[in-house]
Amino acid sequence: SAGLDGEITEYDLENLRPRNSMEAYGGPIWTISSNRQGTLLAAGCEDGTVKMFEVLEDRIQFQRNLSRQKGRIISLSWHPTGSQIAAGMLDMIKIFDAETGHATHRLLVERGLQRTSNSQEVVVWSVAFLSDHTVISGDSAGKVQIWDGITGTLVRTHLLTKWDVLVLAVSPDESSVIAGTSEGTVVQFQFISSTVDQQDKQWVRTRTFKSHSHDVRALVHTDTAVVSGGVDTQLVVRPLLDKVEKNTQESAMRKIIFPHRNLVSCAKKAGLLLFQFSDHLELWRLGESDGNGKPGDSLPVKRNPEKLIQLKRKGEDNICCSALSPCGGWLAYATVSSVRLYRLQLDNNISINKVSKLPKELNSVHQLSFSSDSSKLFASSILSSVIVVSVKELECKYLHTFKPPSDSRQPVHLLSPSEDGKWLATANTGGEIHVFDVHKLKLHCSVPVCGSCPTAVSIHPFSCSLVSVHADQQIFEFSLKQKEFTAWSRKLQKQGMHPLWLQRDTPITRVTFNPNNPTHILLHDTSMFCIVDQILPLPEEKTRFYNQSVLQSLSLGERLRNSHAFKVCRNFQNLLCVDLMEDHSLVVVERPLLDIVSQLPAPVRQKKFAT
Template sequence: MGEFKVHRVRFFDYMPSAIRAMAFNSRTERLALSRADGALEVFNFADSYFQEKVIPGQDGRAVEALCWVRGRLFSAGLNGEITEYDLENLRPKYTMEAYGGPVWTICSNSQGTHLAIGCEDGTVKIFEVLEETIRFQRNLDRQKGRIISLSWHPSGALIAAGMMDMIKVFNAESGHATHRLLVERGVGASKSREVVVWSVAFLSDHTIISGDSAGKVQVWDGVTGTLVRTHLVTKWDVLALSDESSLLAGTSEGTVVQFQFISSTVDQHDKEWVRTRTFKNHTHDVRALAHTDTAVVSGGMDTQLVVRPLLEKVEKNTQESALRKIAFPHRSLVSCGKKAGMLLFQFHGHLELWRLGESDGHGEEKHTCTLSETHGGCQRWQGDDHICCSALSPCGGWLAYSTISSVRLYRLQYNGSNISITKVAKLPKVLRSAHQLCFSSDSSKLFASTTHSSVIIIALSQSECKYLHTLRPKSGTRQPVHLMSASEDGKWLATANSDCEIHVYSLHKLKLHCTVPVYSSCPTAMAIHPTTSNLVMVHADQQIFEYSLVQKEYTEWSRKLQKQGLHHLWLARDTPITHLTFNPRNPAHIIMHDTYMFCIIDQNLPLPDQKTLFYNQMTLRSLPEPERTSHMKLQTMAYHMEHLLCVSLLEDHSLVVVERPLLDIASQLPAPVRQKKFAT
């Protein structure tokens, strides 16, 4: 399969933010989550849990709660504002002041006509959901303490509000409180501390379920206002509840406790809420929970999104029954200057530029980079908006990044080990913001994807930056571009959006060349072959296609691959391919990677059949020579690595492998709550 000199890079200190809130839209099967830095992410659970969209955060915007209303996404935060998001342009659509201090919670009625928010000043505010905005309607009776949690009864007539030491039930029409449910405090020393009702759930049979800071899950009769049952599930806080066919409670210990409405004994006909399972998939607080038809979704301080299938809802020993942990973004945060041996690392508030060095003979690589206008190779963005995308030109002479409000372009000049950086002062006015940025292979053009999947082309020169043209698809799509790839010969530009559309433009004629037949799964990586001009695409469901841009049809290799089918072990992988490239020394080699492995596909060799066994490199070397040779003649060769963020091929045919071990991330997390362990 060929040998490469490998630069193993572990100095990208990527640190994801904690998950603060979740909301699942069962109609579209989209999960929205917010992080501590204010960023929002949307996952398509119907398409292999692919991270479909990312809305960058903003300084001062702390999202405390999320809510879907008929495909529209709303958030509320401790800055006292309600925000609706534009999911087509990946930015806040508008922000409205709640005028009640910090907002702790937001929820909608089942009809999707009204929103309720809980405020620091003790008010529950009702907003009417209009076609393009929301409008304040009224306040419910003001209380003495802050409103921490809310849940709307499915009928829309009643609202339960969790507070300090109590739960209030309001009539949504009159605004008056109908019941006051007093929550017991803890025992011993904790009896003097107020109990925070972190979460409430109002069920259709008028049962109210609460989770509080004393570690209790309590079941209440919402008609009489009396306590039915108390479950002590932890010594710490119960931070989140989610109800559907069963009830879930997330705790500060990192556990998720499941309750089911069943008979507690075999001969008993009366049903009650019984604790049935405890899941331990987190190391820190579980701050957010969601319930799908078949799985429990949880997230918290340890930054990982965990999808835990409920085995009674799925077929056992299938891909659907496997536990999933999503720890890294499904898009690359690393840009590589292939000709200059430079790496650009994207953080939410700054960029880091590194130069690859030579090994000192002990396996350690020297990497030096000094920017004259920055400190330690770091360019910081001065502003509230976080960076949404960035790119480094192949020659290493240009650097560009974008926020939701502006695009910045810099000229880099090298003087030995020093680098000077100069901001390009005047950019074309049409270039306001971008979802994706990409340079041409000769670094003479900058491509910026903007609204409605259009692409702006900017010509770069030493003296000026000039607007050339805007490329637009004919499909009329309004979805944003999440992938962009330019060919090495400068003839083609391919874009992919979250409508699963892939458009290919001719850069010589500056118009749409063709549209690849739409496949049902979203593309996660694509690249144009430098010699054959074939577009290779990998999708979220792990399928691989090759499309001839000259013939405007799928290639013979692609048709053969789809006819025979990919190996079941390849399809069983739960992380998407995020980058692919080609080996110039062998045009038949396709190099691609996901989070846990990178592989080389040789198109000249036969495809492995379903009975073929795959071995790692250590096992392969231990096999007898004839057996090892037969395995080497198969088309796919995989190499297992440790949490890959990027694998790229430089101009000198060496590989750059950027890794971020999960243990390094875990070591930077705050200490979890102290737990008693056996024999300690």
């Protein structure tokens, strides 16, 4: 990555932290692009230079500068062979020879269309260099232009919008190009022929997608879908219906609004919630209701929720993970470079004290969790390892490091201690799930890899079984005593999940259990929470998958015929947390989208009919 600070940073995707960083010495960096082989990196700088870096095994090394230009370099694209580089600038595109560093062509971008005046500069926000030496550009005048990179001539101009075309992406076979605009639209162009004999192919505008309310800043064009993201914080996956089978799970459009990880920690014994933001943490005490009622009633509030602490991060790094102990006495958070641990006193006078000396092993972690008795802190670290430290008063002592049995280097993204404090379940992004014995400080067993990455894991407090839910929406139950899948899990896999369950957009992010009813498993994603009753029959493919509000409106006979193990509640939306407290009350945390939208910058104004 690179930015206006003028530095280039290389990241270790196995350990989820920066690996190398170096100054480019060209002022702010506006764009970077690597060749197809990944051996060279080009950076477009404020001072008008394109700087070439060699990507080595252990570092990034400066190689040389291409010919300096008068204006800043806004966008870059390599020719697939690596022999040339196209650079978008103000009012022009330059094509450089990657060997000599000299500019071979200058393509002048026309001004003065629609909202821009003849005297206003046009910014070439994005360029794409194709194998046949076609150059495609998107600019601030709302145009997508097709250029002949060999002769340096303009072939065709497509006027898309009155506003900016910000980003371009090319399909793997180079037969399709998509463009993202400031209006929130994504426009597709295809290289097709208008005649039957398929002669004289040209770039034709074929589709327009409107999935965003604000600028589209990022695009990826796969073989079967268009993935877009922008200022409205949503990631949209839109399948291309001519590339996938219709009326299937693959053909459904998906919107990803929230991160697929827990941003809320719950202190079940203390009645506290910890909310994680990018630059601070908020600790809240839950309110209390007065009286009893029947299901569906709103109870009067006896005590409102109370914000106890707002803790700002130290430094510039964003908070990547946080945890609150079940007793409410400990709080920890981590950035990519440091870990901080605090002792909380919340009785009469609220106080927070930082633990000054932490074990050196806690230098860089990406997941945190406390044991059920709040005496231990687990932290996932490098090389798929998990560090165990004890916490007592204002002391933090290193105990052990759990290491995976295999040579796996994938980061651990899920930690789940058991209620009795004996077990710790871990899951990494490679799909591996390991269970460690915390008392004996050794590996207990490994769960067979199920093909899809786990999104939530939890250990049942009574049956000593591990329940895992995966990105493909499959559910497994693994007995830690027998070290095999349970009979219920095998039955579920043999019968198969209900099609409507598999078609859900978002993954399950939390699994918990009901102490009053050990056969109940509570699951939730961002759009619903579900109680799976292991006693009831599993839903068959033709069974109606009603949610509970619809089920209650049916007659008793119809209700009994449609009764099955999955009880779905959709009364709440945009869920970040659903958890059971020690008093058996259920806490539901929603994050209304209107709150997020209200914090966004205003979108570009569009004239609409009758307004």
